[in-house]
Amino acid sequence: SELSGIPAVKPRWPLFGNALFFDLTKTHIVLTELAQKYGPVFRIKLYGDEIVVLNDYKSIYSALVANGNEVAGRPSMYRTEHADRNRNSIVWQTYTPKLKMLRKEVHKSLRMFGDGLNSLEDKCFPEVEALIARIRDTDGHPFDPWDYIYDTTCNVMLLLLLGVRFSYTGDELTQLKEISRLFNHTFGSGSGSRLDVIPWLHILRNQDFSVLKSALKLRNSFWEDRIKDLPIKNDSVVADLLRLTENPGIDVTETTVKETFTNLILAGTDTTATAMTCLLLILIHRPEVQDRLQAELDTVVGQKRKPCLADRAVMPYFEACVLELLRYISHVPLAVPHSTISDTYIEEHKIPADTTIYINLWAMHHDASFWNDPWVFQPERFLDEHGCILPPQHEFRRRVMAFGAGRRVCLGEVLAKNRLFLFVSAILQNFSFEAADIQSIPDMDPRTYSLGLVLHPGRFKLKAKRRDR
Numbered sequence: 054s055e056l057s058g059i060p061a062v063k064p065r066w067p068l069f070g071n072a073l074f075f076d077l078t079k080t081h082i083v084l085t086e087l088a089q090k091y092g093p094v095f096r097i098k099l100y101g102d103e104i105v106v107l108n109d110y111k112s113i114y115s116a117l118v119a120n121g122n123e124v125a126g127r128p129s130m131y132r133t134e135h136a137d138r139n140r141n142s143i144v145w146q147t148y149t150p151k152l153k154m155l156r157k158e159v160h161k162s163l164r165m166f167g168d169g170l171n172s173l174e175d176k177c178f179p180e181v182e183a184l185i186a187r188i189r190d191t192d193g194h195p196f197d198p199w200d201y202i203y204d205t206t207c208n209v210m211l212l213l214l215l216g217v218r219f220s221y222t223g224d225e226l227t228q229l230k231e232i233s234r235l236f237n238h239t240f241g242s243g244s245g246s247r248l249d250v251i252p253w254l255h256i257l258r259n260q261d262f263s264v265l266k267s268a269l270k271l272r273n274s275f276w277e278d279r280i281k282d283l284p285i286k287n288d289s290v291v292a293d294l295l296r297l298t299e300n301p302g303i304d305v306t307e308t309t310v311k312e313t314f315t316n317l318i319l320a321g322t323d324t325t326a327t328a329m330t331c332l333l334l335i336l337i338h339r340p341e342v343q344d345r346l347q348a349e350l351d352t353v354v355g356q357k358r359k360p361c362l363a364d365r366a367v368m369p370y371f372e373a374c375v376l377e378l379l380r381y382i383s384h385v386p387l388a389v390p391h392s393t394i395s396d397t398y399i400e401e402h403k404i405p406a407d408t409t410i411y412i413n414l415w416a417m418h419h420d421a422s423f424w425n426d427p428w429v430f431q432p433e434r435f436l437d438e439h440g441c442i443l444p445p446q447h448e449f450r451r452r453v454m455a456f457g458a459g460r461r462v463c464l465g466e467v468l469a470k471n472r473l474f475l476f477v478s479a480i481l482q483n484f485s486f487e488a489a490d491i492q493s494i495p496d497m498d499p500r501t502y503s504l505g506l507v508l509h510p511g512r513f514k515l516k517a518k519r520r521d522r
């Protein structure tokens with residue numbers, strides 16, 4: 054084969070390839086172990102699919118940046134071809150002119166909020182207040198933070214995408230959470246991916262297939278029943294996209310808008326809510342990190358006003374915690390699968406067109422030959438001896454690629470970081486968190502999290518102590 058220069062994982066069985074020995078519930082960990090044995094670039098075969106897996110900075114940089122144009126595709130998969138989703142999606146569409154146009158349009162609409170700092174603050178502050186009120190209402194009693202954080206993060210996304218928010222007591226947010234759960238199951242690198250690699254599985258109508266069906270059904274009914282009749286605000290991402298459907302020269306239909314909306318609400322909520330939840334889990338395991346974050350907040354912001362985005366630039370410890378969080382948890386461990394759109398090279402390896410490429414961010418972020426104690430959460434690694442944040446071109450910063458890089462880089466990077474700042478700084482200004490029961494909280498080590506498209510820690514309870522008392 055044209056890939057013969059790249060080590061192939063053994064043993065390979067006819068028909069099954071490596072699949073019989075492959076635990077799909079922890080793909081990222083299995084691949085990282087294989088890299089120890091086969092080197093940073095190797096290939097696996099899952100049923101009919103030959104997949105090249107990249108596990109270190111050099112190969113990932115070569116694929117996403119140096120040869121970024123050629124490696125910008127997405128493989129076609131049963132799960133995304135189903136219902137033509139791959140032709141309307143941002144996340145799942147290969148590198149077509151339509152995809153480029155959609156990315157550009159969404160980026161333009163989001164920039165108004167992500168970089169237009171004031172308007173992001175305007176959208177976030179009421180949600181920040183609402184979150185603080187909900188936490189205050191727990192009155193020192195143990196609570197599970199996930200739903201509060203999810204609802205808040207989801208409402209900010211809804212404000213950006215549609216210009217509306219939903220009530221915490223209505224069933225819309227619950228429905229969105231269910232859609233997210235189903236999609237995370239179906240589209241994760243976990244067991245749902247059997248649908249692509251075992252071509253006949255969907256005919257048997259097995260459980261993975263029914264989860265995919267219910268995810269799409271719920272998604273469609275949410276759009277029909279909850280969104281279509283809303284007074285969508287003029288200055289929202291969906292309104293901008295709907296305007297494109299009126300232009301007959303552009304291949305954007307209502308289906309495209311629905312699919313793109315689903316991409317954005319799911320990608321924009323679960324990722325950020327999970328990062329915030331993991332940070333809280335880390336803070337209750339590592340109270341000294343919480344103390345230092347609060348000391349920085351007290352110096353820069355104090356108690357008399359809300360933290361705002363301008364403060365981010367003068368809070369290096371906070372920034373270091375976010376970088377270290379993204380490295381440590383690597384909660385989108387395998388990014389989204391890439392595919393080559395033409396023959397190309399990754400480092401010295403020749404790769405033919407239409408080869409599926411897995412980007413193992415997890416392995417790169419925990420590479421013990423580069424990172425000291427990769428499994429220790431250590432924000433200080435991103436600070437210099439004066440306590441200043443390392444510059445973006447520093448080797449350590451360049452090797453954190455939690456959002457990917459190049460043509461398919463995450464569309465929400467700026468938004469995600471700004472939102473994390475606004476919410477985490479506001480709750481730490483108001484509360485100190487501790488474990489409800491230190492014996493029973495889950496481990497903070499991300500190797501214990503479970504895999505979907507995004508890694509999730511176990512659910513846990515904590516207590517919030519008001520700092521103004």
Ligand code: HEM
Pocket residue numbers: 143144145156163316317320321322324325328385388389390412455456457458460461462463464465466468469
């Ligand atoms: C901590 C938060 C987040 C992390 C770690 C994250 C990470 C990622 C990663 C690793 C990818 C795949 C890149 C690749 O294929 O090489 C991605 C893609 C994407 N993300 Fe994010 N993301 C986050 C938040 C967001 C937010 C807030 C949005 C909402 C706007 C968003 C929207 C997207 C979209 C639309 C794509 C697909 C881009 C494409 O296929 O061209 N993400 N993200």
